[in-house]
Amino acid sequence: MNKFSPTPTDRLLKRCLPFWRNCLATFLALVFLSSTSAIAIDARALEYQVKGACLVKFGMFVEWPAATQNSSGKSSFVIGILGDDPFGKSFDEAVAKEKVNGRQVLVKRGRSAAELLDCQIVFISYSELERVSAALAIFSTNGVLTVSDAPTFARNGGMVGFFKEATKDGIKVRFEINTEIAGQSGLKVSSKLLQVGRVVTSGKPDHG
Amino acid sequence: MSVLCATTGLKPLHAAESTGSTSPTNVSNVMELSLDQLLDVNVDKVYGASKYEQKVSQAPASVSLVMRDEIQKQGYRTLADVLRGVNGVYVSDDRNYSYIGMRGFNRPGDYNSRVLMLVNGHRINDNVYGQALVGTEGLLDVGVIERVEVVRGPSSSIYGNNAFFGVVNVITRRGRDLNGTEITGELGGNDTFKSSLSYGKQFESGLEVMLSGSAYTSGGERSIYFPEFDSPAENNGVAWKSDEDEVYNFFGSAAYSGFTLSGGVNWRDKTIPTASFETEFNDGGEKTTDSRAYLDLKYDREVTETVTFVGHVAYDYSWYEGDYPYGVGAGRVLNKDEAFGEWASADWQVNWRVADRHTIVVGGDYRENITIQQENFDADPFAEYLDDNRSGREMGLFAQAELSLLTNLVLNAGGRFDHYSTFGNTVNPRVGLIYTPFAATAFKALYGSAYRAPNAYELYYNYPGQSKANPDLKPEEIKTYELVWEQGLPANLRFSLAGYYYEIENLTSQNVDPGDGLLVFKNTETANARGVEFSLEARYDSGLMVRLSCAVQRTEDELTQTELSNSPREMAKLNVIAPLWEDKLFAGIDLQYYSAVDTVSLTRGDDIFNVNATLTSRPIGKNLEISASLYNLFDSTDGFSASSEHINSLGSQLNTMPRGGRSFRLKLTYRF
Numbered sequence: 001m002n003k004f005s006p007t008p009t010d011r012l013l014k015r016c017l018p019f020w021r022n023c024l025a026t027f028l029a030l031v032f033l034s035s036t037s038a039i040a041i042d043a044r045a046l047e048y049q050v051k052g053a054c055l056v057k058f059g060m061f062v063e064w065p066a067a068t069q070n071s072s073g074k075s076s077f078v079i080g081i082l083g084d085d086p087f088g089k090s091f092d093e094a095v096a097k098e099k100v101n102g103r104q105v106l107v108k109r110g111r112s113a114a115e116l117l118d119c120q121i122v123f124i125s126y127s128e129l130e131r132v133s134a135a136l137a138i139f140s141t142n143g144v145l146t147v148s149d150a151p152t153f154a155r156n157g158g159m160v161g162f163f164k165e166a167t168k169d170g171i172k173v174r175f176e177i178n179t180e181i182a183g184q185s186g187l188k189v190s191s192k193l194l195q196v197g198r199v200v201t202s203g204k205p206d207h208g
Numbered sequence: 209m210s211v212l213c214a215t216t217g218l219k220p221l222h223a224a225e226s227t228g229s230t231s232p233t234n235v236s237n238v239m240e241l242s243l244d245q246l247l248d249v250n251v252d253k254v255y256g257a258s259k260y261e262q263k264v265s266q267a268p269a270s271v272s273l274v275m276r277d278e279i280q281k282q283g284y285r286t287l288a289d290v291l292r293g294v295n296g297v298y299v300s301d302d303r304n305y306s307y308i309g310m311r312g313f314n315r316p317g318d319y320n321s322r323v324l325m326l327v328n329g330h331r332i333n334d335n336v337y338g339q340a341l342v343g344t345e346g347l348l349d350v351g352v353i354e355r356v357e358v359v360r361g362p363s364s365s366i367y368g369n370n371a372f373f374g375v376v377n378v379i380t381r382r383g384r385d386l387n388g389t390e391i392t393g394e395l396g397g398n399d400t401f402k403s404s405l406s407y408g409k410q411f412e413s414g415l416e417v418m419l420s421g422s423a424y425t426s427g428g429e430r431s432i433y434f435p436e437f438d439s440p441a442e443n444n445g446v447a448w449k450s451d452e453d454e455v456y457n458f459f460g461s462a463a464y465s466g467f468t469l470s471g472g473v474n475w476r477d478k479t480i481p482t483a484s485f486e487t488e489f490n491d492g493g494e495k496t497t498d499s500r501a502y503l504d505l506k507y508d509r510e511v512t513e514t515v516t517f518v519g520h521v522a523y524d525y526s527w528y529e530g531d532y533p534y535g536v537g538a539g540r541v542l543n544k545d546e547a548f549g550e551w552a553s554a555d556w557q558v559n560w561r562v563a564d565r566h567t568i569v570v571g572g573d574y575r576e577n578i579t580i581q582q583e584n585f586d587a588d589p590f591a592e593y594l595d596d597n598r599s600g601r602e603m604g605l606f607a608q609a610e611l612s613l614l615t616n617l618v619l620n621a622g623g624r625f626d627h628y629s630t631f632g633n634t635v636n637p638r639v640g641l642i643y644t645p646f647a648a649t650a651f652k653a654l655y656g657s658a659y660r661a662p663n664a665y666e667l668y669y670n671y672p673g674q675s676k677a678n679p680d681l682k683p684e685e686i687k688t689y690e691l692v693w694e695q696g697l698p699a700n701l702r703f704s705l706a707g708y709y710y711e712i713e714n715l716t717s718q719n720v721d722p723g724d725g726l727l728v729f730k731n732t733e734t735a736n737a738r739g740v741e742f743s744l745e746a747r748y749d750s751g752l753m754v755r756l757s758c759a760v761q762r763t764e765d766e767l768t769q770t771e772l773s774n775s776p777r778e779m780a781k782l783n784v785i786a787p788l789w790e791d792k793l794f795a796g797i798d799l800q801y802y803s804a805v806d807t808v809s810l811t812r813g814d815d816i817f818n819v820n821a822t823l824t825s826r827p828i829g830k831n832l833e834i835s836a837s838l839y840n841l842f843d844s845t846d847g848f849s850a851s852s853e854h855i856n857s858l859g860s861q862l863n864t865m866p867r868g869g870r871s872f873r874l875k876l877t878y879r880f
Binding site: 057 | 238239241242243244246247248249250261262263561564615616646647648698
């Protein structure tokens with residue numbers, strides 16, 4: 001009945017197991033090494049992929065004042081990230097093919113507002129929110145569109161604040177936009193952006 | 209139970225076809241979307257942990273997701289196959305049913321009553337055994353599955369009964385996911401054939417329809433060798449042609465304007481080679497037939513911008529019939545064991561989003577057990593041993609709040625009250641703190657309790673001279689403590705680490721009453737489990753996916769201070785999907801290792817090692833897909849512990865259950 005007995009293969013297998021484990025370890029090491037040069041971004045960072053893409057789109061629906069250094073005369077369209085970077089390096093790769101009104105999109109990171117004055121849009125990270133008011137003042141006089149993740153950003157001196165909304169289809173990225181603050185910096189927001197965003201004014205939410 | 213069906217609304221990405229709805233999307237794809245489309249993208253989310261969709265990192269539990277794409281490229285044949293690939297989960301089978309193990313617990317003889325299974329939020333565990341079946345005997349054909357969420361740890365605070373060690377929530381494909389007709393044909397080892405036909409569409413009127421049916425037959429392994437039965441009186445331990453399997457599944461859904469009607473039915477007939485319940489070995493006549501069905505009407509409505517209402521009414525049945533041959537020749541008697549359960553249920557749930565930061569969920573459910581019937585009789589000459597008819601009801605109320613204490617600190621707290629006509633009341637809380645100091649980092653500290661109500665089989669099954677009922681059984685109770693760390697790393701790596709400690713009381717087990725020598729279920733055992741689970745996952749634009757996971761766990765029966773049976777101390781899994789040629793040819797490797805387990809007969813099994821490999825190809829466009837799989841590549845048959853019912857007419861007890869040997873499958877899928 002040895003014909004039906006599983007033992008020979010099993011014994012063989014058990015002898016081979018250490019070998020397979022080593023193969024596995026080698027294979028994994030190779031995969032991880034090769035992965036360091038890969039281009040894509042973490043699958044679960046989808047939220048920031050979407051927000052990043054939104055930043056580029058904002059560039060198409062906002063008109064910057066000609067008087068500032070951010071006007072269309074300059075060759076590239078710069079998106080700044082102030083503080084900790086939630087988008088990751090892949091954001092640079094992603095925007096490499098993108099153009100806003102014919103201008104190449106670039107990403108610039110900085111730890112202070114002064115470093116990012118040549119940006120058209122600045123995303124203000126959570127890490128900076130405690131000292132955001134000084135930065136906002138600097139950006140506002142330089143015609144920079146300020147964007148953040150903070151829930152009440154657009155109602156407290158910022159221009160565009162992302163938030164998330166649970167719909168019956170799932171959780172979507174949304175944004176609030178404060179046209180008053182944007183207007184004070186000379187920025188003109190197109191009606192398209194006002195259609196898809198939620199317009200708010202300083203101090204209180206407005207569901208219009 | 210309610211569901212918010214998975215939606216991406218991600219038409220352009222879906223057209224790329226290579227990924228499921230919440231699977232990875234590369235940046236360049238996202239950049240191609242319009243602003244409107246961007247605002248319609250769903251971020252990664254999970255439904256099962258909190259009864260509404262939320263990001264995996266915000267869920268008050270350790271959660272794994274398996275998408276349809278992975279199911280196809282790994283050649284998974286059943287939901288049991290899918291679960292085998294999930295970190296920390298192990299699935300045994302006894303050549304009849306499949307049994308889910310989690311966190312070191314896979315009690316021999318437990319028909320998955322300690323794991324809650326949901327299909328689109330509808331409870332699948334039945335009202336006789338509390339069982340949820342996941343092998344070929346399961347309600348769903350794997351072809352209708354869009355994604356599977358595995359939530360580890362207790363969720364009785366929202367789901368009530370059965371959500372003891374975890375929740376398996378299956379989301380099915382919708383009309384728009386199919387968008388046409390799909391025909392599949394499969395051919396496999398051991399004379400296995402399967403075919404399916406599915407149709408799905410979302411019409412301009414808003415009506416969305418999905419229908420799918422499948423048929424499966426398998427001759428099974430022609431001969432299976434059981435070393436424990438190796439004697440001349442037992443055909444030298446070889447069961448001939450006793451592994452046949454025949455399955456029919458149907459599932460469908462129709463959605464229109466807030467209403468969704470969905471339902472499924474399956475029928476399955478399986479020959480049993482193991483001579484369980486002291487039957488004659490190699491008789492060929494031992495078999496079971498199972499059927500499970502439900503019809504569920506859901507109403508889903510946004511009451512205001514921040515308040516949503518979901519309600520369900522449903523009808524379910526489950527049916528089981530077993531043929532058990534005793535004696536040989538003229539003295540051969542076919543004993544029949546039957547169970548029929550039938551129930552109607554209703555539930556409601558309100559989600560309230562407060563100040564864009566907090567979520568409050570309240571809900572309730574009610575179940576009327578119309579019929580709970582268990583029968584046992586000899587067919588010819590007729591002799592009845594058991595005819596037990598019951599009915600009963602159960603109801604629950606729950607509330608849960610997700611409060612953003614700080615921008616990066618969320619408190620998730622909730623509790624549920626349940627009333628049963630059988631044992632009375634139980635209350636179960638869950639509290640979780642979720643701290644996300646950085647976008648890619650989440651820490652979770654979780655505490656919860658859960659219960660499993662005694663089922664009708666444990667309460668009422670009695671067989672003259674063998675076993676007796678115990679209507680005084682109490683629910684099993686578990687208290688759990690867990691820490692989870694989820695971290696996104698550079699180079700598309702994502703890792704998670706979970707450590708847990710479980711304390712279980714009133715564990716129900718079957719023992720002999722010394723007073724009368726009859727088997728009876730009692731709440732005797734106290735047990736604990738502790739362990740660590742680790743996983744590292746990488747996904748790339750090219751389609752390459754690598755996931756390595758390991759679990760180390762220890763369980764203990766506190767009375768005897770011994771390890772529980774069927775509890776592997778170590779598990780390791782490697783899951784790779786690699787593109788071999790553009791997006792036309794993919795290889796899937798699914799590798800699992802489990803350290804040896806103690807068996808019910810107090811022996812120790814052998815290490816279990818399984819490798820499956822699948823090649824998937826779309827050689828001519830997107831319409832035709834060919835896949836070829838090899839299962840159990842190294843033909844290793846070491847298995848998990850057999851349960852104590854696997855004892856034949858001569859009193860020989862199986863120690864471990866030999867797994868099926870090497871086999872193959874060829875599958876063709878055509879879409880139009």
